[in-house]
Amino acid sequence: MKTHSILKSLLLALSIFLAACAELQPIFLPGQSTSAPAATGVWPELDRIYAGNWQVPLNDGKTALEWRLHAIDSATQSINLQSFIWTLDKSGSLIHDRLIQAADRGVDVKILIDDSFLAGADQQILALHEHQNIQYRVYNPYKRRSTNAVSRQVLNLSEFDRLDHRMHNKTMVVDNQVAIIGGRNLADEYFGIDKEYNFRDMELLVGGPIVPKIAMSFDTYWNDHWSFPIDAVGHLGARRTMRTTVSQRAEGISSSFPVLGNDTRDELWRQTVQTSFRGTARLYVDKPPSVSPDAPGDRPVQVADELVQLVNTARKEVVIVSAYLIPTPPVTAVLRDAAERGVTVRILTNSINSNNHVSAYAAYRSHVSELLSFGAQVHELRVQGQGRSRYILPPISQKKLGLHAKYMIIDGQRVFVGSANLDPRSLRINTEIGLVVDSRALSQKLLALTEPDFAKTSAWQLALTPEGQINWIGESEVLLSEPASSGFQKMEEWFFAHLPIEAEL
16 A cells, blocks of 8 residues: 555656646637727828838937837827837836826737746736736747746756747837837837946837738737737736836836827827838848747748848948847858959947857857958947947946947948847847838938947957958057957857857857
8 A cells, every 4th residue: 555655656746747847838819910000199190291101210219219108108099019128127117107008098009028038027017918908928938937037947948949939029010000110129228228238229110001011020920829928828826016116117217208298299290200211111020930840940031031132232332230240151151242242341240348248249259350351341339439428318427338239221222120130049040020121311311320330439440460360440549359348258258159059149
C-alpha cells in the first residue's frame, strides 16, 4: 500500500511537471475589423481640404507626443494602438489616461502590445482591459508569467523558438482617418522626457487612403492566433487601478500637454493638413509568421525584401538612419552595388556610447571596415553632441542622446519611415512595418532635418586609413579607437564580439 501511495505521488508530480512544461497553444477568436472611416468630428472638413495622402514628419519627441494626444482627444469612433513597448511612466501614463477618457466618450479602443517588456505589468494591463470600451491583447505571450524578465525567460526556455520572434510594429490609427507610424515606442525616453537618456527618433503623421491599409495591417495582427486577450494569459486576479493613480503618474508633464478645446484642436488639424506634404504612399508590412516548427521557412522578411529593392532603385544618393546597423549579406551586397554604380551612400548609426545595446555595437563593428572600403560614409551619433537639444526637453545638461530612428531617403525623392532597423533581428526575426512615400518635398524636408545630425558636432565621421585602421573624426579631434566611456565598456564590447550571437541581434 505504501509503495502504491509513493507511485501515485510520483505520477501526480510528473503530471504537474509535464503540464507546466506544456507549450502555449494558439488561440482562435472571432475576427474583428476596424470600423469604416469616421464621418463625424473634424474629419469631413479635412477630407474637403485634401482627400489624398498627406504626411507630417514628427521629428522631435515633444511634437510626437502632442500629436498622439491630439489624435486620441479627437477620436469619435475608434483607436487602434500597436506597440513593441509601452511603459507606464509619465508619458505612458498620460497616453493611458487620454485613452481611458476616449473610452469614456464611447470610443472603441483596441490595444495590442508585444509581450517582450510586460513582465510584472499584468495587473495594470488587466485594469485597462476591464473598461467596457477597451480591449487589450498581448502579442506572442509568455505562458509562464513572472514579475522578473530573467526568470520569465528561464521559465519559458522550452518555447524559445516561438518567443524569439517579436512584434516590433508601431502604429496608431484613429477613427480610420489618421495614423502615426514610425520608430517610437511609448515611454519617456522616446519623447525627450527621461532624466538621463533619450532617443532621437522619427515618425510620420499621415492621412488619406493609406490609413485604412494601416488599419487592415492592425486587424491582421489583432486577429492573429498569437494575439491573446490579457485575461486569457496566465492566472490573473482582477484588481482595478484607481483612475487617480494613473493621472498622478502623468502630473509632472500633463500641464505641458493640456487637452485643447474642440475648436482650437479642429483649427490645428485644418492648418496642419493645409500645410502638409503630399505624396504617393505605399505600406510595407511583414506577415505575422505562424511561429510553428512545421513552417521553418515562414519568416517575416517582406519588409526586408522591399527595403533591399528600394536601395536598388537609387541612382544618386542613399541616406540611411538606423539605430542598430548589422548589415545582412543582402544589405551589404545592395549597398556595395549602389556605391559601385556611383551612388553616394551615407549612414548614421549609434556610437558605442550612444548605443543602448553594447552587444549590437560589437556586432556592427565587425562590418564597419567593409562598409568604408567600398565607399560608404559612416557616421556615429555622439552621446553628448551639441545637437541633442533638438530632441530633449530641458534641462539637457546632464541628459544623453541615443539614436532610435529608422528611415531612408532615396535620391531626394522617396523616403521610408518605419520600425525596421538594418539588422538580422528586424530583417529576419521580428515583424516590422513602414511607409514609403514618393515626394520630393517631403524628402527634402527630411534631408534638412537630418543634415544637422551628420555634423561633426553631433556625430563622429569614420574613416579608413591606408593601413586599414578606423579613425573617429570629430570637430577638433581624431580618435584612433571608438569613443568608449571606459575601459570596462571596451571589454564589454570585446566580450560580445566573441559570442556567436550576431544572427539574433
